[in-house]
Amino acid sequence: MRQFVQFSLDEQKPIEIIYLSKKGVISQRKILVKQFVNKQVIAYCFKRHQIRSFTLEQILSARRLFSKIA
Structure with a gap:
């Protein structure tokens, strides 16, 4: 996961995550x-x-999220 988080930070591009909250x-x-x-x-x-x-x-x-090509 760390590499995707770092990618988003470095490139300022969104990523998609699946997240488990503290409440489950x-x-x-x-x-x-x-x-x-x-x-x-x-x-x-x-x-x-x-x-x-x-x-x-x-x-x-x-x-990573990829742009759709028109």
């Missing part, structure tokens, strides 16, 4: 990483339309 709820999110410090990911969440904090260990999967 799984969600799919599109995020744009703003900071990555001590296993804490600070990112803009497109689902909630605000800056959110994610714990790296609770990111179950991540992938």
Whole structure:
């Protein structure tokens, strides 16, 4: 997961994650990483339309998003 988070931070491109909340709820999110410090990911969440904090260990999967070619 770390490489996808770092990619989003370095390239300022969104990634898609599957996240397990502390309450045990799984969600799919599109995020744009703003900071990555001590296993804490600070990112803009497109689902909630605000800056959110994610714990790296609770990111179950991540992938790059690719633009559609017209």
